[in-house]
Amino acid sequence: MSEGEGGSGEKVFDPTPQRLADARKRGDIPKSNDVTTAATYLGLLAVLLGGGGFAIERAGGTLMVLIAQPDRLLGRLLGPGGPKLSAAIIGEALWALAPIFLVPIAAVLVSLFAQQAITFSGDKLTPKLSRLSITKNAKQKFGPTGLMEFAKAAVKLTAISIALFYYLAHDLDRMIGAAEAEAKVVGGLMLESLVVLLAIATAIAVTIGGIDIVWQRFDHARKLRMSYQDMRDETKQSEGDPHMKAQRRSRAEAIATNRMLLDVPSADVVIVNPTHYAVALKWSRARGAAPICVAKGEDEIALRIRDIAGTAGVPLHSDPPTARALHATVEIGHEIRPEHYRAVAAAIRFSDRMRKAAR
Structure with a gap:
């Protein structure tokens, strides 16, 4: 609907959740x-x-x-x-x-x-x-x-x-x-x-x-119906409000973290710096395919990744330099870089030995 249709002051839009929340704060x-x-x-x-x-x-x-x-x-x-x-x-x-x-x-x-x-x-x-x-x-x-x-x-x-x-x-x-x-x-x-x-x-x-x-x-x-101008003003206010931005960013990060943690049990190995970093890698073993990062995190998130991996039986391989390098360079869902192939291959061989020993 263009701004000129019916005039920007005509209240034809249903109230947004934000407008309803503001009304509730006023006791309305x-x-x-x-x-x-x-x-x-x-x-x-x-x-x-x-x-x-x-x-x-x-x-x-x-x-x-x-x-x-x-x-x-x-x-x-x-x-x-x-x-x-x-x-x-x-x-x-x-x-x-x-x-x-x-x-x-x-x-x-x-x-x-x-x-x-x-x-x-x-x-x-x-x-x-x-x-x-x-x-x-x-x-x-x-x-x-x-x-x-x-x-x-x-x-x-x-x-x-x-x-x-x-x-x-x-x-x-x-x-x-x-x-x-x-x-x-x-x-x-x-x-x-x-x-x-x-x-x-x-x-x-x-x-x-x-x-x-x-x-x-x-x-x-x-x-509480809103006009086109009301909708535009609310959008500007919510987008420009630092508190609202922080809330949206926090919610987005929480959702992304939870989705990432769900993929940890499918990993082949988790490379860790025992106290700060954890990177979960999955390798399809297809010809020409490199391992993919399915989850990574530091401090509290790293601890959660290690806990989930331990519960799911995913081996943990301690290699602090590689853990730090992978955390800094590889994105979730992307393949690792060629310079990390040798260290990651050693971690996957370690994981395979641990799984065979567990059987």
């Missing part, structure tokens, strides 16, 4: 609050279905002690051991209710990790006059993002209202009939109704959350 990430809400409902529903009734009953039984025996407990609560007794009763009740609070919190954290929405940035906390812009706020409220938020709220309100209406219409007679039943029966009915209503709300929240996370990611990418 695609996060769905509806997914977090759905996770909260799911966690609470899981607790209620997995024994939440027992937890509520246990907590209620503990607190009922305060209600059922006020005269007997009043003196003890106001006495010397009163604070300790009160703390024990309240602690027992909170311990019983702990899963009802902790499981939804854990579900929310899982949803945030799944969305990769946990980030720490001071940019969002920094006061900015641009956030007070009437024009910008109007665009947010009446633009695609604002319309989507309005549509979600309308759908949630409508769906929950319809579900609540049908549920109450279906179970209203049973609720009225249970009004004169025992407290335990009424409590069980209320818990059952709570679970059903929560299940309905969860289903609605999960559906809307699934749609919303797709929209949030699309909208996030839309806001």
Whole structure:
């Protein structure tokens, strides 16, 4: 696409990984609050279905002690051991209710990790006059993002209202009939109704959350779209940044080193300076072919070459002058120079003898 097509200011390119990373540093990430809400409902529903009734009953039984025996407990609560007794009763009740609070919190954290929405940035906390812009706020409220938020709220309100209406219409007679039943029966009915209503709300929240996370990611990418000029500026900046250059060079060297080390087990011999240099050579033994360098290195890389060669059973031949000369003159994948034929031939003969002895 030429610079003139659509104008260099038209944002038609998807955001680059660098632009997405910069946005994340600023705390600008695609996060769905509806997914977090759905996770909260799911966690609470899981607790209620997995024994939440027992937890509520246990907590209620503990607190009922305060209600059922006020005269007997009043003196003890106001006495010397009163604070300790009160703390024990309240602690027992909170311990019983702990899963009802902790499981939804854990579900929310899982949803945030799944969305990769946990980030720490001071940019969002920094006061900015641009956030007070009437024009910008109007665009947010009446633009695609604002319309989507309005549509979600309308759908949630409508769906929950319809579900609540049908549920109450279906179970209203049973609720009225249970009004004169025992407290335990009424409590069980209320818990059952709570679970059903929560299940309905969860289903609605999960559906809307699934749609919303797709929209949030699309909208996030839309806001970060780049123009031709943006792309060119980012390329210039990344190429001119010494830190980025160093990172790219470091990654390239690491990749090349790892590929080189994979070829060490195929070598015929590794010529070493025992402490500093190592050069791995491979000879096809074809007529007119010279040995080829498959790996070389100094210091730490040399040590890794020696270790891999030892594990793979490749003989090590100590010849410091030849090791230094080969390391300085031969490139990986290239044949050795003629002036090194005699020394390398001796190393390969040594290797052949070592292999025969090992058999």
